[in-house]
Amino acid sequence: MAKQVLDPVTRIEGHLRLETETTANVVTKADCKCEMYRGYENILVGHSPVDAVQITQRI
């Protein structure tokens, strides 16, 4: 078994880490790890509902 790490996965949006395990070059296990946190849902709490459409567009 061999392990590979693709970090960061490039030419996508955001920060993704992909960990794979292979046996004879065939992937037998894969973990997708999103490596960032933003917190928009919590930012929105307490705001006026009419703000939501502008705030969530920044997601």
Place this chain on the structure above:
Amino acid sequence: MAVENAVMPECANHEPPNTITRLMRNIIMGSEFVMSHITHFYHLAALSYVQGPNMAPWTPYFDNSYYVGPLLRPQGTGSPASGAAASSNAVYAAIMSVAGGPANYLRDLPATAKQNVLYANGVGSAYTGLDGIWDNVVLDYVTALKYRRDAAAASARLGGRTPQIQNGCLVGGCASKPATAVIAEAQSLISGCATFIEEHQIPLTHVVSWLYGPYGGAATGGVAEPAIREYDNDGNPGHGYGSSEGSGLTGPGAQRVLAWGAFDTDDNGGDGANRLLPRGCYEWDGGTSTGCMDPVSSGNLVEDKLVEYITNSNYEDATGVANNWNGMPQDPYQTFDDGLHPFDGYTNPVEDAGYSWSKSPRIMDGTTAKACQVGPLARMAVKGEIDPGTQDYESYQIGATKAFAGTLHPYLGPIVTESTNLNLLVDIYGSPLGGFKCGFSTMDRHRARAYEALLIANAIDGWCDDLIAETGDSYTPWYNDVMSTGTKTGYGAHEAPRGALAHFVTIKGGKIASYQCVVPTTWNVNPKAPDDTMPGPIESAVMGITLSGQTSTGNIVPVEALRVVQGFDPCIACTVH
């Protein structure tokens, strides 16, 4: 739209506030789809399949062995990494001839990129030669920049600006309907994009599919398999051939598709059935020859069947916690063990609680939680444009039939030359558009994305006509006092370019008390849940593929895994929101 659904009686059944708003939102969002799909393919994904010139923005690139055959590498130059040899290439020379050198190439390139720069340097004459594909792709990289800008401009014509639209997405509708001339401008811009997609992007996705996925296979008289066999199906729907359907047959998720639907075609609202891209959740068992897909679940998908898990996510449940992360009262105290509907869900970040900051949304099929892939391929499957397990792309053909008329498309000449198999050409680009088995592979995603972009671009043309002809109010009044009393809940379930998007809001006393988003890539990239035998669609898609390359030290370079991930067009920033 979630807020509209919560507070505007007119939108209680998910109707748009008025006809103008429906059309405005369709055009604005549709333009966004067109922009996104062109960008993803040409400026993000294609570079993993095409080795560009030895210069920015095409460097660095993979070693030659990762590109199938010579067709998608600079021709006649050997390894472009050898430096000097690349300068003998026509495209390279053309780029270098731009005043000021390559740094000015992209910045100063006028809209008529090909004519001004590359045709003038003799590249055009090489279209029917073996250099055709590579030249075209490199030219298209630049040309596509213009069309992605045009699509964004069309969106801004109506929305006031883009991204972060101002007009068209107010609670209650639009501030105004744009002047006819402005709408016509947007219409014209998108029309140009449609032509580009039809004449360039779709053929190129076919070429890449053919080169990177075995066509037909030896058993059916097709050409020999390329050295790197991946990303497409080989005519055997049950064959785990390095596509997402492989592991998906025994694992969860990859062969299930979900779309909330988008682009209302009337003002009636409802459950999404009236949309250009309809709502649905289907699975394909992979073992039938009929190619039919079955609904995953009955009932209201959004309201009753959607749950999010945090099994392997960096969040914690709220058992015994009186207040959530914001200090807002937590009601009720629920655990995430069984998954929560977004109306009941919350977001309490805890580092290292799992292995990802993505939650794991699932559709409940009875008591079984099922992962579903979302995106253009899912939408085309739900719409019935593709039929998994068959080789019939006929219904996948959008717009006029493109019968083979004896004139080779620039992309296709080299393939014919190379394969000496004219039937192949007809299969690929004649009528019907056969040759590619519809499935759930990486190449299917690229093709579906291009087809969808054309479908939407064509639809925008009609919406612009409708909007120009439409009279009436663009804004339906609503009132703060409606919102400020009591508790109100609402949701909007639509599509973003990358897939199904739903927002859920609870309003108490005029303020947002809870807001949960379940965004496209969260569906695709999520970690295993509700247990470790249930991977998310991208994890499932990567499992089973063969990684072909090795470095001199023997470590595997997972280029194929990169391509599979890119095929989903993931956005991690959206995912974690």
